[in-house]
Amino acid sequence: MTDNLVFRMQHLALEVVDMERSIEFYRSFLDMKLSERHPAGEVEAIPVELCFMRLGSVHHDLVLVHNPVKSYEPRPETPSADRVGPPSFHHFAFECKDRAAWLTMLNKAEDLGLKIVRGPVVHSPWDPRGDGSWGENESFYVLDPDNHRIEIFCEMANIDSDGTYVNARGERIENARAEEV
Numbered sequence: 001m002t003d004n005l006v007f008r009m010q011h012l013a014l015e016v017v018d019m020e021r022s023i024e025f026y027r028s029f030l031d032m033k034l035s036e037r038h039p040a041g042e043v044e045a046i047p048v049e050l051c052f053m054r055l056g057s058v059h060h061d062l063v064l065v066h067n068p069v070k071s072y073e074p075r076p077e078t079p080s081a082d083r084v085g086p087p088s089f090h091h092f093a094f095e096c097k098d099r100a101a102w103l104t105m106l107n108k109a110e111d112l113g114l115k116i117v118r119g120p121v122v123h124s125p126w127d128p129r130g131d132g133s134w135g136e137n138e139s140f141y142v143l144d145p146d147n148h149r150i151e152i153f154c155e156m157a158n159i160d161s162d163g164t165y166v167n168a169r170g171e172r173i174e175n176a177r178a179e180e181v
Ligand SMILES: [Fe+2]
Pocket: 091, 093, 151
């Protein structure tokens, strides 16, 4: 546990074009459950429909948001394909408890017919299997019904108190140092 007053990033609120379609996707792929659903305007200050989805016992890990008066434009499949527009987000990620769970999720994505838009890949400049990128985690990426890019990963490196990277096997990676400790 970090000493930071704020110790983790938690939920994301994601705008979706079709609420039913998105609920079904997050239920079927990630086994999320619906905690609460509220129509736009139920609370005067909130003119959007909200669905609070959870993975475990915490009230929500993901909020699906739909604005009934907004004309949504399609998102490109590749975030960096945007040429014009406000700063958006590139992808968000879900962590599997271990590699076996990650492999199960990879099979599940294939069974559901989801397009894997990147990976499976090892994000590492040091691992012989690595793609040269960073984090030491194994990942694959799919798109949700609105082309939000979702990373499913396992085994991200920990950073020791001296800044050294330690991989999931407990191995300290020589020459791999965090920029700040
Ligand atoms: Fe990522």
